[in-house]
Amino acid sequence: MLHGLACALALLAGPAPSPSPIPTQDAYAERLFLAAKEAWRTRADVPYLRYGALIRYLHNGHVFDNWWDVYARTSDGQLSLFRMVDPEEDRRRLSGVPFSIFGVTIFDTNPDAEPIRLDEPRIEPTGSFGIVVRPGPAPSETPLPPAPDSSADAAPNPDTGDDLREIGRVEATTHDYRIEYVGIDTLRDGPAQHLTLQPLRQPTVNRLRELWLDPTTHRTMQIKVAGILNGKPYDGIEWTVRYVELEGRNYLQQVIADAPLHFGLDTTVPKYEIDFVDYHFPADVPKYTFDKPFDF
Numbered sequence: 001m002l003h004g005l006a007c008a009l010a011l012l013a014g015p016a017p018s019p020s021p022i023p024t025q026d027a028y029a030e031r032l033f034l035a036a037k038e039a040w041r042t043r044a045d046v047p048y049l050r051y052g053a054l055i056r057y058l059h060n061g062h063v064f065d066n067w068w069d070v071y072a073r074t075s076d077g078q079l080s081l082f083r084m085v086d087p088e089e090d091r092r093r094l095s096g097v098p099f100s101i102f103g104v105t106i107f108d109t110n111p112d113a114e115p116i117r118l119d120e121p122r123i124e125p126t127g128s129f130g131i132v133v134r135p136g137p138a139p140s141e142t143p144l145p146p147a148p149d150s151s152a153d154a155a156p157n158p159d160t161g162d163d164l165r166e167i168g169r170v171e172a173t174t175h176d177y178r179i180e181y182v183g184i185d186t187l188r189d190g191p192a193q194h195l196t197l198q199p200l201r202q203p204t205v206n207r208l209r210e211l212w213l214d215p216t217t218h219r220t221m222q223i224k225v226a227g228i229l230n231g232k233p234y235d236g237i238e239w240t241v242r243y244v245e246l247e248g249r250n251y252l253q254q255v256i257a258d259a260p261l262h263f264g265l266d267t268t269v270p271k272y273e274i275d276f277v278d279y280h281f282p283a284d285v286p287k288y289t290f291d292k293p294f295d296f
Contacts, residue, residue: 029181029195030174035218036211040132043249045074050280051251053081053121057261058271066118070125071289077124078290116263119229121274125252129225129241130208133171172197176206187212188242192221209238219243219250224258233261252276 049072056065067084182194192212199206203226210224222242227235237259244253257272 025174025178026180029179032181032193032195032213032218033174033177033179033197033211036213036220037132039213039218039220040128040250045126045249046281047075048073048282048285049125049251050282050285051125051276052278054275054277055118055121056273056275057116057269059115059267059269064114068121070121071285072125073285073290074126077126079122079124080289081120081122115267116269119231119234123228123252123255123274125276125279126250127252128220129223129228130170130172130206131211131220131223170205172206172208176200176202177208184215185212187221189221189244191215193218204235219245228255233263237261246279247281251279 049070051070051072053068053070054065055068056063058064069082069084071080072078177197177199180196180198182196184191185194186192193215195211195213197208197211199208207226208223209226210222211220212222213219214221220243222240224238224240226238228239229235237257240254240256240258241252242254242256243250245251253276255274257269261269261272263269
């Protein structure tokens with residue numbers, strides 16, 4: 001009797017739900033991703049960098065440029081930023097009076113006034129945005145990924161075709177993403193192997209979305225990342241990050257917003273980018289460059 005009742009309840013409940021399918025992995029794309037990580041790990045960097053960082057954005061038809069002189073220590077990613085101030089330019093931007101109602105600016109007597117409070121560009125010039133945390137000692141050498149087979153379902157061989165603070169401090173693994181090989185794209189610096197990355201968990205931590213690699217060296221040429229700086233509004237949109245190779249090493253060149261940024265209730269910045277320019281590689285830096293100021 002009890003057995004019959006259990007059978008009846010099982011029929012009413014319907015079939016047991018099938019487990020969630022495990023995403024099919026693109027083995028060739030995963031090998032390319034591991035080769036990209038290896039390229040970051042095996043780089044040999046200089047101890048110090050000095051460069052210019054420019055935040056450029058557009059607001060109400062006006063282009064605003066803000067410059068920093070930056071020192072970077074590659075051993076620990078420490079940055080020292082000095083705002084470059086033009087007194088005449090600051091007077092122009094800071095003059096005028098904004099008129100607001102309930103926190104919303106109705107108009108400003110100075111149309112060229114600085115509309116937002118800028119955050120410092122605290123992004124490591126050697127940052128990979130999660131591909132690796134920071135280049136460390138070179139592991140044992142691994143062979144470059146072989147080309148896929150020539151079957152009809154295999155991806156084409158990409159080698160025959162015509163990449164503020166680092167996000168999260170979490171290093172990505174192939175198990176964090178579903179990685180797929182797209183093909184060969186042509187970037188400003190030449191052909192690149194294109195991968196897409198879909199986070200399998202913690203999308204706010206695992207923020208890589210696309211990756212472009214040099215077909216020969218697997219150097220990161222460009223990435224697309226879902227958020228920077230771990231704060232609003234910078235973490236709410238996707239960014240395109242471009243890299244440049246200097247003296248055989250990879251450095252940030254541009255970080256460009258792919259969508260408008262919304263500051264507060266009434267300020268929208270349609271275009272925003274950070275440029276990294278004029279790299280120098282000093283053997284030493286001035287004393288106390290990276291010392292933190294006293295807190296009073």
